[in-house]
Amino acid sequence: MRRVSHRTIAAEARSVGRAARRAVTVAGPERAAVVQALKAAGAALVAWAIAGWWWNAPMALLAPWTALVLVQSTVYRSVRSAVQQFVVVAAGTFVAAAAAAVTRDVMASMAIALPVTVLLGIWSRFGDQGWYAPTAALFVLTYGSYAPAEIGHRLLETLLGAVIGVLVNAFVLPPVHTDDVRRLRTRVPTEGAELLGDVADGIERGYEAADAEEWHARALRLGATVAELRAARRHSDESRRLNPGRRMRRPAPAPPPGDLAWSRVADHVAATLRLLAETARETPRFRAPAEEALSALAVLLRSAGQVCAADADRFATGDADEERAGRALGEARAAGDRLAELLGDPRRGASASLGELTAATTRLLDDLEAIAAPNLSRATAG
Structure with a gap:
């Protein structure tokens, strides 16, 4: 017990030391x-x-x-x-x-x-x-x-x-809080891109129930990150009210709002991955989609992840490959059309799970397109 207590105290002391160094250096x-x-x-x-x-x-x-x-x-x-x-x-x-x-x-x-x-x-x-x-x-x-x-x-x-x-x-140095908004606004699409890419890889190589459950848990954490972003946005907006620091300190502006759209994206990703988890269980609630449908789903999710990655680059560095993002969105739409075709043809593996997947991914792409559309339009015009 004494050794555990000493380790705890030492760890806390190191944490305090790191925080003190960060306060001085950055x-x-x-x-x-x-x-x-x-x-x-x-x-x-x-x-x-x-x-x-x-x-x-x-x-x-x-x-x-x-x-x-x-x-x-x-x-x-x-x-x-x-x-x-x-x-x-x-x-x-x-x-x-x-x-x-x-x-x-x-x-x-x-x-x-x-x-x-x-x-x-x-x-x-x-x-x-x-x-x-x-x-x-x-x-x-x-x-x-x-x-x-x-x-x-x-x-x-x-x-x-x-x-x-x-x-x-x-x-005296009036507080204006924008850093958390910028950090979380970049983190949300980054986590979304990583998750969708991992799911696409897992579908292509074959996945088990444990994999699908882990993906769904990550999707729920993505939703929690979006909730953090919305809270940080409210705090940032509040910090600008009655604050002369807006003119005195000229802080970096917060990214434009898109939190509601990302909240919907996180919900659609969670719905898609929840369904994959339910169809992969030992006693599945729904019959798993056919192999052809899963292949189209993998393409859709990977392409959607590339759209997310472009959005993350846009807010992290101000530079993103908009043409590549546009192509990725087009490929995702084509894969979504393929899912809809399979759903309309009972001979090709239509099922209740495929219907839910098609609906969730269609909503996902609609909201991703709404997020990316202004930038894609500027890239096309350029």
């Missing part, structure tokens, strides 16, 4: 985290310098505490959280002060104020900031600081910290 999430941490610390120092050192305010702690927590991952989130926090702190303070004024007893005041402020804290409108309402009420009641002047100081210093936190986040 731009990325590690460096962004360090920058935000330093900004939060700096905002707290500025707030304390004003409230504690210059003003010598009686509730000076509230200013740096508020400034610290409001240097968040986006400027919009800082502004929104500042409004939420000020509202809930004010509400918690006034509820606690009113309860204390009525009861003149700390225990009785808590019995009145805490249920109200906790309910306020879990209201979804206030998000993560809601719990500052019961926290503020506890501070008021336990320290007996509910005189009008003390309430005024509490709110003023909270407002000061909120303003400083927002200003520091907005004007």
Whole structure:
């Protein structure tokens, strides 16, 4: 047990060391985290310098505490959280002060104020900031600081910290998040191309149930990557709202949206590979497609993978062989037509599984064509 614990600690230390080196040597999430941490610390120092050192305010702690927590991952989130926090702190303070004024007893005041402020804290409108309402009420009641002047100081210093936190986040290296979008937008078609190529190779050499199940699991992971891309896109869009960094830092623009189309592509790939897995089981749910249909499917999937690879190159390097992508899309369409012909001829191996494969791959090619069409049109025009 001790040796396992030592290995775990050593591995964690190496991981921390690698993250620290990346923060120093390359731009990325590690460096962004360090920058935000330093900004939060700096905002707290500025707030304390004003409230504690210059003003010598009686509730000076509230200013740096508020400034610290409001240097968040986006400027919009800082502004929104500042409004939420000020509202809930004010509400918690006034509820606690009113309860204390009525009861003149700390225990009785808590019995009145805490249920109200906790309910306020879990209201979804206030998000993560809601719990500052019961926290503020506890501070008021336990320290007996509910005189009008003390309430005024509490709110003023909270407002000061909120303003400083927002200003520091907005004007000191304001965060604009596009790197994750670009990385994931390239990763999705890359993973799709690798998966479709592997499936085509497996169909041609012959596959077993375990192979098909693994392909289907990879298709589901592709869908999860698309979900990550959509979340990163939302975070990127949020980071541009209310953010002067759009003009100050001129970050690389995020790739144009195509997330919904890629979500559909991932769904169609998963449907196709789920069907292959179901027909390869020891007790298959459907009869496997005929050999001729599988050959056409292999051509279709390999060509579709080449279209995906061209899209990955386009976003990774800005350069893709559009003519090759157009030929690949044409070959995939021809293979899809072949599947449709086999489906229409009962003597050539038509089956329920072939019908589902034809429908899923037709949808797959439609969405891939929608993704690639603008670039293919420009290549043709050129």
